[in-house]
Amino acid sequence: MSENSHTTGKRILLESITKTYSGQSTPAVNDVTMEFAAGEITMLVGPSGCGKTTTMKMINRLIEPTSGRILIGDEDVTNVDPDALRKRIGYVIQGAGLFPHFTVGNNVGLVPKMLKWDKKRIAARTDELLELVGLDPADYRDRYPGELSGGQQQRVGVARALAADPPVLLMDEPFGAVDPITRQRLQDELLRLQEELGKTIVFVTHDFDEALKLGDKIAILDQGSKIVQYDTPEHILAEPNGEFVEGFVGAGATLKQLTRARVRDIELHEASVAHVGDDSEIALKGVRDIGRKHAIVLDDHERPLRWMSLKELGQQNLLDNVRKDPELEAVTLNSSLNDVLDTMLTSSHGVVVVTGRRNAYQGVVRVETVMDAIRSMRAEGAASSRLGESV
Ligand code: ADP
């Protein structure tokens, strides 16, 4: 797998673009000028019908602008061949939009095939990408989309969009149709991918919390894709521009900082760890020595399987055959503290397991750590509002 920590993305510049659909008097997108920085994730947030999808589709020329121009890097793409352009722009939509009669592998290899790569290269690239999005190629490449869960289909959609290594990725409410836990995982995966790939990503959502979690920048849009505020999440939370933006931020802007804080930014703790196949006497001693009542059992790839109590550990040979607890919820290093809180509420342990690459165990987050984070945010929030009053 390639390990790029540098920016491979190119900036996108919209210059006075307008789209008026035929037969309509008001433009769907009205004279918008906006730049998406190279290698960053920009979130577009706005009410339904304000022109987000139209804006996205003008970037990859699924829709032709009525006027204005679009540059990717320094190239004016307003007049290049749209088919060729779309092979250089990844596009992910809600429901993934996979071809149901194509295998997963053929869906991912679609653009490389259109680009006439040879078969061997396509196969290698397809496997690389499935692995990148967390799907075992041997398991998934020959299946059909209908056999996959919504979240897995969405991963395939992301793999397909990345196939020809485009500098630009457009994502239009990609995670809108999956359940909240799957959405959280997909968001975490996207952040991890982005650390490696450094693409220019434009991501539409109507979920402001999703925008806070994923965005390097957020553009809040009103009718006609009019920019009401375009800034970092921190600045938007601290100084929302008027009632319209406040409506998105909602109550509790201070607590929303929890959506910006990542697990990787806080201190992890060590749980007592046991491995499948360990001697239960030794495992027990390990737990008692550090004054714990439970151990997290890991498989031979360091992946967490389940918590075990002292009593369970004391039962002979129980560690020989440990099955994964389907209820075990883990967060990743890219999860937000908000995700951690959500997960804690459904767990009975007061700690949440953290996993990293390939779902390997990294440590645990304790409820106290999250509480400390909230307290310091409150203190900072209070300090800045006092500052505001005195100015
Ligand atoms: P959003 O993605 O923000 O919900 P859209 O870009 O889909 O908004 O739509 C913006 C406006 O353009 C809406 O008023 C919508 O009804 C209109 N619109 C979208 N697509 C078409 C179309 N193909 N023909 C005519 N009007 C359209």
Ligand code: MG
């Ligand atoms: Mg839309």
